[in-house]
Amino acid sequence: MQRYLSSLIILVLGVYLLGFHAFAVDDNQYTAITGGMLIDGYETPPIHNATVLIKGNIIIDAGPAHTIEIPEGTTLIDARGKTVLPGLIDLHMHLDLIGHGDYDEYYSYIKGTERLAEIMPIAAKQMLRAGITSAVDLGSPLSILDIKEAINKGNILGPRLSVSGPWITRIKLGGVPDSYQIVIDSPKQAAKQAQYLIDQGVDVIKLWLGLTLEDYKAVVKVAHQNNIKVHAHLYKVDAIRNALKAKIDVLQHVGSAKMPPYPEDLLHQIAESRTPVIQTIAHRIWVYPATLSNPGRLDTPQMQSDMPADLYQELQRSFTHFHRLGYFHDTPDEIRNAKINAKQFINSNAYIGVGTDAASPLNFHSDAIWREMSALVDSGMTESRVITAATKTNAEILGKGDQLGTVEAGKLADIIIVDGNPLFDINMLKYVDTVIKNGEVQVFE
Ligand SMILES: [Zn+2]
Incomplete structure (x- = not known):
């Protein structure tokens, strides 16, 4: 009985962890x-003329066609002329945003x-259609947990979500509703609030601004006791040094050129400690000039059909004279910094993942991921390295490297098919042809 009970618990736990409950996928198909x-x-x-065999929501085999036998009755997806790769993972995004030009005006609207x-x-x-099958939301009210559940149940389309809920900060951000932020004034408070968030699920x-070394340590202690990772919003050298001392799990934003280039010893320490770095380099520095050169990207039929008419019109209004938006005030300087800054972590061979900060102004969920990956290639990563960063490495940083991030036997079937060769031109990732999540081909109307 004891043995039966423990196997049952393991089975239930396994079903829960692998998300078998999430979709109506036939386990034997x-x-x-x-x-x-x-x-x-x-x-x-890459492997040419490959076969990927999936049973239910699990990848059974992946390799050259001649090495894999396809059982009778298998549903076939023809990928000739296309590229098959793991579903992309965005390690820094905001599901509450849709690219409006001004945060204050947006939240007020x-x-x-x-x-x-x-x-x-x-x-x-928009994210799932762009090939993002898993994503981390770093800042929202706790109500995002309901959206996460609705996606898990298959009630709405979307990537597998990991969420932080409200960020913990010492400096309150104006214009953003209170439910997005928890303001603390001592390490004890920081620890208490971290435990509260963990208890909420x-x-x-996510740690934000003005926090001390002791705050960092207090939160990391509570989080690690609960097997939870801590992401910190970081730009300044001193804050990054504190984050490393406190063993913060993921360094967010460093490298996005808000600051002048970083000192060599700091880069060395980050690379040596293998602390994950999510640079978010494209959101101002690449997206802004891309929009200057083609403002047409701000108004597409897809964007119009994605949302209610009033929201679409409000977005369009917010894009008027976008070069004067407060968000891009320092961007010309940042673009000059980026010539060195964005390359620094790449050249130091830091442990790099990929995050977009979408949908910050003009940085739409529909194209943020390929733009970020393209910016990383511009800054010195090979196409192959950046694809691994956005898939295998990101899954490892999520703590789900055993389930996600690669196309191989035993992994969950989160796979995208792209019409083109992203190893030749990374921008081909904009042509996502098919998204398979949890073994199921996603249908977008
Ligand atoms: Zn962010």
Whole structure:
């Protein structure tokens, strides 16, 4: 009986962890993706004419076509001429945002948090359609937990979410509703609030501004006791040094050129400690000049059909004279800094993941991920390295490297098919043809 009970608990736990409950995928149905070029996530040359065999929501095999037998009755997906790769992971995004030009005006237009239940599913759909099958939200009211559950149940389209809920900070951010932030004034408070968030069910903790070394340590202690990772919003050298001392798990934003280049010893320490770095370099520095050169990207039929007419019109209004928006005030300087800054972590061979900070102004969920990956290639990463960063490495940073991030036997079937060769031109990642999440081909109307 004892043995039966413990196997039952393991089974239930396994079902829960792997998300079998999430979708109506037939566990015995085989699906095979055939004929495509497979990038499996390992930063190795691709496999041509590959077969990926899926049973239910699990990848059974992936390799050259001649090595894999396809069972009778298998559903076939023809990927000839296309590239097959792991679903992309965005390690820094905001599901409450849709790219509006000004945060204050946006929150005032949507009346604080009143329309989030309407907006978050729009953002979630845009991300999934862009090939993002998992994502981390770093800053929202706790109501995001309901959206996460609705996605898990298959009620709305979206990536697998990990969420921080409200960030912990010593400096209150004006213009953002109170439910986005928890303001603390001592390490003890910081620890207490971190425990509160964990008890509410968040997946990660986000630390924001003005926090001391002792605050960092207090939160890290509580988080690690609960097996939760701590992400910190960091730009300044001293704050990064404190984060390293406190063993913060993920360094967010460093490298996005808000600051002049970083000292060599700091870069060395980050690389040596293998502390994950999410640079978020594209959100101002690449997105802004791309928009200057083609303002047409701000108004597309897809964007119009993605949202209610009033929101679409409000977005368009917010883009008027976008070069004068406060958000881009320092961007010309940042672009000059970026020539060195964005390369620094890449050249120091830091442990680099990928995050977009979407949907910050003009940085839409629909294209933020390929723009960030493209910016990383511009800054010195090979196409193969950046694809691995956005898939295998990101899954490891999430703590889900055993389930996600590569196309190989035993992993969950989160796979995208792209119409083109992103190893030749990373921008081909904008042409996502098919998204498979949890073994199921996603249908976008
Ligand atoms: Zn952010």
